[in-house]
Amino acid sequence: MAQTTRIVLASRPHGEPTQEDFRTETVNLPDPGPGEALLDTLYLSLDPYMRGRMSDAPSYAAPVPIGGTVVGATVSRVVHSADDSLAAGDLVLGYGGWQTRSVERVRYLRRLDPKGSIPVSTALGVLGMPGFTAYAGLLTIGQPKPDETVVVAAATGPVGSAVGQIARIKGARAVGIAGGPQKVAYLQELGFDAALDHRAPDFVEQLAAATPDGIDVYFENVGGAVWDAVLPRLNTYARVPLCGLVAGYNATSLPEGPDRSGALMGTILRKSLTVRGFIQTEFAPTQTDAFVRDMSAWVASGEVTYREDIVDGLDHAVEAFRGMLRGDNFGKVVIRVSD
Numbered sequence: 001m002a003q004t005t006r007i008v009l010a011s012r013p014h015g016e017p018t019q020e021d022f023r024t025e026t027v028n029l030p031d032p033g034p035g036e037a038l039l040d041t042l043y044l045s046l047d048p049y050m051r052g053r054m055s056d057a058p059s060y061a062a063p064v065p066i067g068g069t070v071v072g073a074t075v076s077r078v079v080h081s082a083d084d085s086l087a088a089g090d091l092v093l094g095y096g097g098w099q100t101r102s103v104e105r106v107r108y109l110r111r112l113d114p115k116g117s118i119p120v121s122t123a124l125g126v127l128g129m130p131g132f133t134a135y136a137g138l139l140t141i142g143q144p145k146p147d148e149t150v151v152v153a154a155a156t157g158p159v160g161s162a163v164g165q166i167a168r169i170k171g172a173r174a175v176g177i178a179g180g181p182q183k184v185a186y187l188q189e190l191g192f193d194a195a196l197d198h199r200a201p202d203f204v205e206q207l208a209a210a211t212p213d214g215i216d217v218y219f220e221n222v223g224g225a226v227w228d229a230v231l232p233r234l235n236t237y238a239r240v241p242l243c244g245l246v247a248g249y250n251a252t253s254l255p256e257g258p259d260r261s262g263a264l265m266g267t268i269l270r271k272s273l274t275v276r277g278f279i280q281t282e283f284a285p286t287q288t289d290a291f292v293r294d295m296s297a298w299v300a301s302g303e304v305t306y307r308e309d310i311v312d313g314l315d316h317a318v319e320a321f322r323g324m325l326r327g328d329n330f331g332k333v334v335i336r337v338s339d
């Protein structure tokens with residue numbers, strides 16, 4: 001009988017998650033039944049949405065139960081399959097969660113066919129859910145046009161870096177926002193037309209200088225102070241794909257100060273803004289094929305490049321997750337669980 005070592009949720013975090021909110025345990029796995037396979041986890045994706053799953057506040061998805069394995073997308077190798085469509089040794093994209101082995105239903109797995117020098121872990125990043133989020137959110141809601149100005153924060157992460165690079169492919173000006181000089185230098189390397197540090201004391205002035213014609217598309221990944229700086233610079237008819245608000249994921253209450261929702265509504269009205277929230281799954285049925293075609297070609301040609309932040313060992317997952325929410329990561333966070 002196979003065993004798995006897994007990280008389970010021991011308690012619901014209040015604010016920033018702590019090590020005590022998690023517990024590591026080793027348990028027996030059931031043998032795979034018909035239509036199932038036993039998998040060895042090679043790579044585990046860490047994503048900001050997991051913070052939401054650790055909470056039982058109302059959401060679009062069910063929370064991880066206390067005592068349950070923390071969820072997450074995985075690239076795994078098939079150990080044994082009870083379904084003819086997969087064989088031992090096949091590599092698959094699945095949803096095995098924070099554990100070393102899993103038994104999953106084969107029909108929910110996607111066989112991976114790694115090509116050339118592109119690592120299989122990109123199925124969790126630029127060629128996977130985060131890349132798709134950027135593609136579908138920017139092109140469907142943002143609809144950037146040549147010479148328009150597109151602004152994105154968390155711009156060195158897997159979503160933001162793809163947003164900026166796709167915007168440039170579509171002929172728009174891309175302005176990237178990130179935390180710290182190293183990340184800003186990387187954005188310049190990627191070809192962003194301007195790169196700004198949101199921690200700089202003169203960030204608001206820098207944003208004004210980098211967007212002389214205003215902002216036509218703001219791809220919202222973070223919220224908080226960046227949003228406050230962006231809002232006054234949005235042009236009439238600007239589009240705001242509202243993808244994530246990571247600056248507030250550990251917040252335990254609304255920000256201090258007067259209620260500004262009336263002023264926000266007034267700006268949306270006067271500037272005829274389109275502010276549209278989305279969860280990427282809504283676009284999956286209609287846009288996955290186009291994404292796979294376009295993004296695979298852009299990555300192969302080098303028009304889109306990517307950066308991974310690979311962390312060795314499942315035992316470092318909690319610290320890496322905490323770090324990602326405060327910006328310690330530099331690129332797509334992937335835990336290398338085994339070779």
Ligand SMILES: NC(=O)c1ccc[n+]([C@@H]2O[C@H](COP(=O)([O-])OP(=O)(O)OC[C@H]3O[C@@H](n4cnc5c(N)ncnc54)[C@H](OP(=O)(O)O)[C@@H]3O)[C@@H](O)[C@H]2O)c1
Pocket residue numbers: 047048049129130133153154155156157158159160177178179180183198221222224225226242243244245246247248278279280281324325326327328329331332333
């Ligand atoms: N709607 C959907 O379907 C969907 C799907 C996937 C992802 N998302 C969202 O997309 C966003 C980006 O995800 P990702 O996977 O690409 O994450 P990521 O960029 O790898 O990691 C999060 C980044 O957020 C930035 N950040 C944290 N606090 C901030 C603050 N107060 N102000 C400005 N930036 C801050 C940090 O970068 P810096 O060091 O540069 O500040 C950090 O590295 C998240 O909000 C996520 O929830 C949404």
